[in-house]
Each structure stands twice: as structure tokens, then as C-alpha cells.
Amino acid sequence: MKTLLLLVIAGLLILETVAIRGGSGTNLVYNPHLVSISIGGEFACAGSLLTLDWVITVASCVQDIPIEKIRVRAGSLKTDALGQVSDVEQVLVHPMFNWYTQDYDLALVKVTTGFTKGPKVNPIQLAKDPVDGFLTATVVGWGENTEGQDGELRKLVVNLLKNDTCKDRLPYDIISPRMICSWVDSKSSPCWNDFGDPLKNQWGKLVGMYTYSKKCSSFPSVYTYVHPYKEWIATAIPDLID
Missing domain, CATH: 2.40.10.10 (Trypsin-like serine proteases)
Known part of the structure; x- marks a missing residue:
């Protein structure tokens, strides 16, 4: 439960109830x-x-x-x-x-x-360079797909947003330089049961960790951006x- x-x-x-929505199954050989x-x-x-x-x-x-x-x-x-x-x-x-x-x-x-x-x-290795110029990344975690099945390890390719764009979409939130945001569509995103899910760049290096989103898939997802730390x-x- x-x-x-x-x-x-x-x-x-x-209210925390669900986890990654959308995406596809993956395994630990890749993660x-x-x-x-x-x-x-x-x-x-x-x-x-x-x-x-x-x-x-x-x-x-x-x-x-x-x-x-x-x-x-x-x-x-x-x-x-x-x-x-x-x-x-x-x-x-x-x-x-x-x-x-x-x-x-x-x-x-x-x-x-x-x-x-x-x-x-x-x-995993930490990404050495800032994310500027990266268009997509992959988030991985245990969660729920659009059919409601949960518990499966899933991956989701997400679009990274510039912080200014993220601030425009989350006007009441504080989006600091130590955060990074992503967006896919209205049916796919990490969600509230995905705290700590790794966000990886195209070389498999750690860029961030999922922190929160206001509503699953309706707003950008926010991650702790690892590089400043x-x-x-x-x-x-x-x-x-x-």
C-alpha cells in the first residue's frame, strides 16, 4: 500500500499518489x-x-x-x-x-x-559540462504508466527547458540556477512518487534528480541540477x- x-x-x-507516466520499460543493465x-x-x-x-x-x-x-x-x-x-x-x-x-x-x-x-x-558519473545545448535527456524510475500499471521500472525521454521558459510556465514557483526543468506532453512525465529519479544526458551521465511537479504532465517537471553542487x-x- x-x-x-x-x-x-x-x-x-x-497529494502523492502516482509515479512516472508514459515512457517505456527498461532494466538495470542500462541503469x-x-x-x-x-x-x-x-x-x-x-x-x-x-x-x-x-x-x-x-x-x-x-x-x-x-x-x-x-x-x-x-x-x-x-x-x-x-x-x-x-x-x-x-x-x-x-x-x-x-x-x-x-x-x-x-x-x-x-x-x-x-x-x-x-x-x-x-x-554513474556526473555530467562534467553544463546542460546548455542539450535538447533532450532521459529520466528513469519506478512508476505508473498511462494504463495505471505500476511498479515497473520505466524510462522517459524528456525535452529540457531553458530556465526562463520554465519560469514562464511556473510563474509562482522559484526556479533557481540550481534547478532544471523538462516537458514532454500532457500524458507523459515523472510524478510525485518519483523523487530522486535520475535525469541523464545522451552519454548516460547524471544531470539531475526529479524533485517535483504541480500536476502530473500538466506543468513542467522540476529537477535538482547536479552541476552546481x-x-x-x-x-x-x-x-x-x-
């Missing part, structure tokens, strides 16, 4: 970095392996959660079975994270037992960024 979560984002009340994060035994959000013992996700998923309640699962198409599972040793939430604007929505999670590398478990990430994982 899905957990109901009430979120207040920029003064708008949102070996993807992990599921559970809180108290229930799926809460997605994350991506930066190393075999560090995961990047959104702060809105793990802030103020006792670490003994958090589990990370790698190498499984299911969010509640199989694969490799680890407890959590440390959670680093960006100190400037703002619940109301969703700015600085980024966290690093260190697992207690490092995962074993394999065909379905392998870290590279120095902060390097303070926790010095060997990650050259």
Missing part, C-alpha cells in the same frame, strides 16, 4: 546505478550510486529521517525484494536545503556495507571529481 505524503511546495498542496531507498520498510524515493558506498538523492526524501529507518537496495527491479540491501551509516543533507522552494534539494547517503559491483550494480559533493567524496 502506498504511503500518502502531503507536500507543500510554493504554497500549493500536493546499474539506480537504487531504491525505503523508509520504515516502504519505498520512499530513488537514488543513484556515485560510488559503491555513496548514493546521491534528494534531500526532501531523507531529511530528518533516523538513519536506522533507511535502507538502500541495489541491483533489483523490485523496490521491496531481491538485489543487495544495506543499512545507512551517514546522511549529508545540503545545509541550504529549503522545503518551501525545493532549492538545494540534494543529499548524499553513505551505506554501511558497500555494494558489490556487477552488471546491475555500477556507479560538484564542489560540495567533492567535500564528501574527494576522489569522485577530478
